[in-house]
Structure formats: C-alpha cells, structure tokens
Amino acid sequence: MAKAHVYKRDHVNTDEIIPARYLNTDDTAELAKHCMEDLDGGFVKKCRPGDIIVCGDDFGCGSSREHAVWSIQGAKVGAVIAHSFARIFYRNCINCGFYPIEMPDAVNKINDGDELEIDYKNGTINNKTQKKTLKFNALPDFALAIVHDGGLLEHIKNQK
C-alpha cells in the first residue's frame, strides 16, 4: 500500500532533499537516513517502502548532486510525482532508473495520506482513496529505454 506524502510546495531543492552537510559520503544507506531532512525532519520515520512524494513545480532544483536521487531511492520511496522537475534532477532520475512522474496539478488531486497505485505502462495513477484515475505525462521513448534498463550505464552496456 503506497501512501502519498504531499508537500504543497514549489522549488523543493536538492539542499532540502539531501543537505550538503551529508555530502561527505556517497553511501546510499547513509544518505537515505537524511532524505528530505531540511523540508520535513520526520519524513524518513514516516515513509514506508514504496510510499510516494507529491510536490508542485520545479522539484529538485539547485545542485547537480545525484545524491538527492540516491537518498530518495535509499529511503525506498516508490516514486516522486511533481508538477514539473528541475532539469539536472530529472536527468539524474532517468540515469538512475527512477521514473520521474510529471503530473500537472498533482498536489490538488492527491491528498496527504491517499493510497496510490501507479500504472507505468498506461501512464495512470489510481487514487484508491478518492477512487479516481489520474493521467501523467509519459517519458519520451529514449528516456523510457534507459529507465527500463535500470539506468544509463546499464543501458550503455546493453547496447554494446
């Protein structure tokens, strides 16, 4: 059961997702302990494996640190749904095999605590709590191929 953690915020930046004071390591388990710490200090405690972060525009703006994606993956977050993503973060997600879900107006269609089920194949989100099906913008094919392979390096390897 994937629960939504909704932050009605735009511009949630990489310093909030993983503060630079923790960048002296690239250990995913360590980074996971501090996921979203400067936005919501209680996030790691309440996030169960598969839970979903829902935000407004420009999610992941700021630094190029892929540590932001690793901390989210390490915290076993199932997906991030945002109205839009900052460019480098978006690219880093794809490169890590983590599907960034772009959905306009998500924070108004999903409430905190809603139970969600994502259908990547059809590009839909089943909001079980509200009994509604929501559509999201599918990734372009080339990016989808990278995500399917599990990330850019795996993708490069598979192509050889």
Add this chain to the structure above:
Amino acid sequence: MSKMTITEKILARAGGKASVKPGDLVNAKIDMIMCHDVTTPPAISMLKEHGIDKVFDREKIAVTPDHFQPAKDIKSAELHKRLDTWAREKDITYYYPIGKAGVCHALLPEQGHIRPGEVIIGGDSHTCTYGAFGAFSTGIGSTDLAAAIATGVLWFKIPASMKFVLNGKLRPGVYSKDVILEVIRRIGTDGALYRAMEFVGPALKTMSMEARMTITNMAIEAGGKNGIIGFDDITKDYLSGRLKGKTEYTVFESDADAEYFSTDEIDCSRLEPMVAFPHLPSNGKTIGECAGLAMDQSYIGSCTNGRIEDLRVAAQILKGREVAIRTIVVPATPVIWKQAMDEGLFDVFYAAGCVVSAPTCGACLGGFMGILAEGEKCVSTTNRNFVGRMGHPKSEVYLASPATAAASAVEGKLADPRKYI
C-alpha cells in the same frame, strides 16, 4: 540552412549535424569534463562496478578537489583519496591537487581550459559559468559524468533560447551580480527551465570576463540549461597566452534572425544594488528596500564572486574601516590568493578584522569554514540561499555583490555600497 542561435550551432557541431532546432536530440562529443570531490568519486565507483576502466581522453578532463578542500573530516578525506588515486592512476593531464586546487569554476577558466565553441560538462550545477566564453556548458550528475568520462559523448536535447539584452551601462557601485539577481527576480527560479539563457547587449562591453562569469554562473538559478555570452575582444584578450593544450578554437555567433523563445531587455543604467532574500535567488529586493536589516556574518568568495576583481572591490570598501560582524574572505584559487596578497589586499582584510581562508567552496554550500548557527543571517556573495544552504536549517542567506557584502560587513547590517565608493 535554417537560422540558429549560438547554443544551437555549438550543439549541432558537437553532434555532427548541419542544423538543429529546439527539441532535437543530439549525441554530442564532449570537449572538456570538470571533475571535483563530491560528484566524481561516485562516478569513479560506478565505472569500477560496471567493469569500465577506460578514460576517453585524459587530456580532456580537469580534476580539482574544491568543495571540502582541504579535507574537513575523515569522510571528505576519503572522497579526496578516491579522487586523487584515480587521477594519478589514469594520469589525468590537468589534475590540480591541494596547493594548486581552487574553486572549479574559477580555476578552469583561469588555467586556460575553456575554449569558445566547445562543449563542456561538469559534475556541478554551476558548470554553466563557462558559457561566458561562448561555449556550451552545463552541469550533470555522477552517472552522466561516468558515461562521459568513459565514452566522451552525452545526449542533449537542444534547448530553446531566451535572449536577455543588457542595455545601458552600470552605475558605480552596481555590478554584474546585481544584473543577474535582477534577471532571476524577473523570471523566477524556473523561468528558464530547460532553456538556454543568452546574454547580449552593450552593457557587456564594459564587463570583464570575471564579471561576465558571475552572470552565466547563475543561469542555473533560473533553471537554465546553460548561460551563454558571445565571443568578443574581451574574450580574446583573456584567452590570449592562457590556453593549455589546444590553442585554436572556433567562434560561433547567433544568426541575426535566429529564433528565440523570448526576448527581455534590461536597462542596466537604472539598476541598483540588489539583495536576494531567503530562501530563493529570485527574492531580489533593491538595497533601498532592505538596507538596515541586521546581519551576523558576511561571506565574500565562491565560484560566483571569489575572483580577484571581487576581492579588490571588497578591499576598496574595507580599506581603513573595521567590520562590525564576522567577515570571511575566500579567494577562489591559489593564483587569486597570491595576487590578493601581492596587491596588499590581505593587509586591508587583516586590518579590517576579516579572516582570509584557503581556496575552497567551504561555507557556500554549508560544508565548513563559516557555517551559520540557528537563527543567524549571512550576507553572501554566493549563488544560493536555499533553506539550510550555509548551515542550520533556520539560518538565512542574503545574496549580494562583493561591494554590498563588504559595506554590510562594515555596518553589521545590509548596507548600500555606493556611499563607500
């Protein structure tokens, strides 16, 4: 052939295409890769894990530890060790270990690694700085970095270009930092999302390469993919005798009838010193709107404003005066550090009661060397003022020019630098 912007032309060349338009994908050949101590060690580990031992071209990579250098703790020392071991093992031609290490975006241009017309990437969001040289330059994460180190190629979607015409001439006490803070105030932190920001106009003709780099450095703060300024005599003079390795380069310029997503005009003669309030670089106010707000610290340094010109401006204001708050001056590279010492700027900073540190990114990103306690306010010449950026999540960062940061240091509160010039 259809008309193109400078960004489109550079990416078309790098992708082996005669012509491109926004939205097209290219596999671009990379001319230079910037590597530092935070994002490169993970890239090296990824390559090892995938059994890829290759470096595509050891002469097209520049390596410097900067974020936590000199190592601030055991963990960062381990990052430096991984970076150092790799750079030596791969015999990277342009490796700048401690003593030669500097803040990457000040160091690479200074050391002659940035050529017009080239495609430059780096594992750091402020890699967009190098666009000041008429190059396409953008920040990437560790996986892209690993792929580029191994293959020398990365895919890019051609960004649409936004044109910013900088008209008029800056008045005394107003600097290129104030220009870019005004641009970001106008368009917002995602105003240029996925797009190229091209800066043109007469005001640029009075700006040094250092001043121009301050503008392109902050393109990412508007969400831009790259910032870019065309080549001219000022670029040419800066590069003359400085380039390492290949000394020839190709100059591209936007076609007169190239298509732009938008065009904005900024009258630089009317600009005032700007301060971006917490917690977004787009929260700009004129100094007239905010002078008098008490500060706890002034920070003069970083890839945005830690160059010699910046230190000179700060020293000019601090000369014969004393600071009222903690003031930290961070020359961005060893060459700048030596130059500042030789010019007597350190004497000025010492007499004023500032502390001068070794080149480092340091406190700009909340690493070390000037971290803020709960509730503290810092006026800073850096580029980001996000929550917790320079320390405690409840501390605050106010972005400004070196002149405003120095004047504010003297008064202990946000102050207009023009009364000291």
